[in-house]
Amino acid sequence: MKKQKMLRIGIAGYGVVGRRRRQFIDLHPMMQTVAVCDRTFNKSGFLSEGVHCYRNYERLLDERLDALFVSLPNYLTADVTIAGLSRGLHVFCEKPPGRDVADVLRVIEEEKRCKGLVLKYGFNHRYHDSVREALRIVRSGRLGDIINVRGVYGKSKVIPFVGGWRAERRYAGGGILLDQGIHMVDLMTLFCGDFVDVKSFVSNGYWHHDVEDNVYAIMRDAKGRVAMLHSSATQWQHRFKLEIALTKGFLELSGILSGSKSYGEEQLIVGMRDESDLGTLKEETVTYVEDNSWRDEVFEFGNVITAGGRMTSGTSADALRTMRLVYKIYGADEQWRKAYNITTV
Numbered sequence: 001m002k003k004q005k006m007l008r009i010g011i012a013g014y015g016v017v018g019r020r021r022r023q024f025i026d027l028h029p030m031m032q033t034v035a036v037c038d039r040t041f042n043k044s045g046f047l048s049e050g051v052h053c054y055r056n057y058e059r060l061l062d063e064r065l066d067a068l069f070v071s072l073p074n075y076l077t078a079d080v081t082i083a084g085l086s087r088g089l090h091v092f093c094e095k096p097p098g099r100d101v102a103d104v105l106r107v108i109e110e111e112k113r114c115k116g117l118v119l120k121y122g123f124n125h126r127y128h129d130s131v132r133e134a135l136r137i138v139r140s141g142r143l144g145d146i147i148n149v150r151g152v153y154g155k156s157k158v159i160p161f162v163g164g165w166r167a168e169r170r171y172a173g174g175g176i177l178l179d180q181g182i183h184m185v186d187l188m189t190l191f192c193g194d195f196v197d198v199k200s201f202v203s204n205g206y207w208h209h210d211v212e213d214n215v216y217a218i219m220r221d222a223k224g225r226v227a228m229l230h231s232s233a234t235q236w237q238h239r240f241k242l243e244i245a246l247t248k249g250f251l252e253l254s255g256i257l258s259g260s261k262s263y264g265e266e267q268l269i270v271g272m273r274d275e276s277d278l279g280t281l282k283e284e285t286v287t288y289v290e291d292n293s294w295r296d297e298v299f300e301f302g303n304v305i306t307a308g309g310r311m312t313s314g315t316s317a318d319a320l321r322t323m324r325l326v327y328k329i330y331g332a333d334e335q336w337r338k339a340y341n342i343t344t345v
Contacts (some may be wrong), residue, residue, distance in 0.1 A: 007031045012057040012080050013071035014038035021069050024298040030306045035063040065089055075171040078103035082110045090118040092301050096182050097121050097319040099173025101327050104320045111316055119316055120301045125183045126313040127293035130268040134251045144247030149227040151242045153184040154235025158207050167209040175211030181231025186322045188227045195219035200329045202336040206234050217329045238262040249273045257291035
């Protein structure tokens with residue numbers, strides 16, 4: 001049997017996320033980081049461990065690579081993903097997949113031309129153990145059918161407080177909803193599917209950037225199930241909570257293990273409905289102390305390239321569905337839609 005070669009990996013954007021991705025890339029038995037780029041490097045050269053480093057992605061793409069990880073600002077994401085695919089590279093791209101729906105559609109057109117390449121997007125929250133277990137319970141049917149979903153995801157600012165690309169629409173495409181709330185939007189579609197009716201209020205009334213700092217949305221799917229979402233950059237104590245009400249009980253996901261450790265313990269509460277006035281017959285709380293989501297996500301990408309098989313999450317179709325819903329939420333606020341010429345595709 002012919003021995004499979006080690007995949008040579010390049011990382012475009014070597015900040016906090018790019019460095020964390022590298023940690024798990026190099027743990028995979030068939031992947032090795034050989035080059036990175038970041039504008040913080042003064043010049044081209046080598047890191048202490050022999051990895052090539054460059055200031056820009058164009059020089060990075062001149063390297064002999066098999067796959068590219070894209071951890072760049074939103075205004076570069078789609079273009080660099082397309083550049084990687086056009087050079088015959090498998091690509092793993094962080095969320096959001098671009099500034100708007102049009103960016104994602106451009107990538108998909110290139111993907112169609114590049115048969116046989118793997119394209120994956122980093123919707124990391126799907127790989128958290130609490131989310132996986134909640135999804136398993138829902139799909140098992142033991143708590144019945146979903147009635148409604150409520151989610152709050154917030155942090156204390158649009159980073160940074162003043163200036164920076166995340167605070168400028170032309171670079172970021174959107175604010176807290178696109179930057180962080182997109183994870184909650186993605187999870188809601190994971191549990192409920194597509195939402196056909198969307199109402200929203202979108203505001204930048206606190207930080208006064210030209211991107212949003214609060215989004216309040218209420219959505220209904222084809223089965224009549226309602227989801228309520230609050231994505232906030234004025235949540236002074238960082239918060240993640242997703243509540244799923246079902247006909248025979250409920251699921252409550254709270255906290256999310258992250259690099260900052262600022263969202264508290266990651267927990268899943270499973271409750272069984274009671275016919276009495278007390279409401280709950282039995283409740284079980286599971287606390288998760290280890291976050292393997294980054295490892296599992298990177299390993300899935302590597303395994304699909306080297307051994308074939310199907311990606312469980314993060315396809316371009318997943319990315320397009322989520323981005324379309326994000327922009328449907330933006331566009332549902334008439335004032336916001338007119339003020340920023342929001343279009344949905």
